[in-house]
Amino acid sequence: MVKPTTITNRIRALRFEHGEMTQAELGKQIGMTRQTVIAIEQSRYSPSLETAFRIAQVFGVPLDHVFQYN
DSSP, rough: OOOOEEEEEEEHHHHHHSSOOOOOHHHHTTTTTTTHHHHHHSSSOOOHHHHHHHHHHHHOOOOOHHEOOO
């Protein structure tokens, strides 16, 4: 049996480091809903690779600064 992978993220911290950006503002910039951003932040949903790169681009950081694979 294969165990599910665990991907963590720093999206919430990055939002606050960038002027307390709201989940809705981030969603608008990456073309997703606020609810999707919430699910990604809470690690209930893993974004596509393209979306992950968009999130990193919004914050101006490398992908591995946003997402970590444990």
